[in-house]
Amino acid sequence: MTFREKVILGLVGVAAVGAGLHYAFESFAKPDNLTKRKRIDHTALMTTVQVSLQKGELTDREERVLAAATAQWIRNPLREQPLVPANTKSAPQSPLPKYIGYIDTGLKVIAIIDGNDYRPGEPLLGGEFQLLSIYPDHIELLRRGASDPVDVPLEKPQITQQPQ
Numbered sequence: 813m814t815f816r817e818k819v820i821l822g823l824v825g826v827a828a829v830g831a832g833l834h835y836a837f838e839s840f841a842k843p844d845n846l847t848k849r850k851r852i853d854h855t856a857l858m859t860t861v862q863v864s865l866q867k868g869e870l871t872d873r874e875e876r877v878l879a880a881a882t883a884q885w886i887r888n889p890l891r892e893q894p895l896v897p898a899n900t901k902s903a904p905q906s907p908l909p910k911y912i913g914y915i916d917t918g919l920k921v922i923a924i925i926d927g928n929d930y931r932p933g934e935p936l937l938g939g940e941f942q943l944l945s946i947y948p949d950h951i952e953l954l955r956r957g958a959s960d961p962v963d964v965p966l967e968k969p970q971i972t973q974q975p976q
Contacts, residue, residue, distance in 0.1 A: 909936055911951050911964045921946045 870878070915922040915929070922929045923946045925936060930943045936953070944952040944961050952961040 908953070908962065908964050909941065911966050913966070914946055914948060914951075916948075923951050925951070 909925045911923060911925055912927070913924045915924070920931060922931055923943060924930075925943070928937065930936060932943055932946055935942045940956050941953040941962075942956070944954050948966070950963050950965045953964055954961050
């Protein structure tokens with residue numbers, strides 16, 4: 813062990829012994845002060861609060877908190893995109909693609925949408941939608957710039973009987 817390390821350990825030991833003696837003598841010197849504390853009378857404050865509550869007076873801040881508490885929440889409170897007010901007209905959106913069928917090969921699931929095959933995560937033709945999930949009865953698409961997926965149901969084929 814070097815001389816420097818010995819000096820540091822010696823100083824730490826002296827500090828520990830000094831702190832122990834300080835706390836030991838302090839607790840023996842004044843035991844009365846530890847048990848007796850000055851009590852503050854809060855009755856005047858409690859009566860003024862009770863009187864103001866009985867009157868029903870709300871401060872400006874309390875009124876704003878109550879108004880915000882009764883406001884309707886959005887569907888997803890962690891939404892990243894700002895909500896568009898319902899009264900504003902938005903640009904016309906393109907129609908949803910047609911989910912015609914799916915293929916399950918065991919390793920991969922493939923959806924047939926508008927005559928083309930897609931796997932989860934691929935963008936659809938035109939780039940407005942991205943395929944999120946494939947299910948036998950529906951698919952989930954994510955529109956560009958949106959945070960909530962859109963469900964597209966499987967289209968049932970139209971069976972027409974041919975005359976014999």
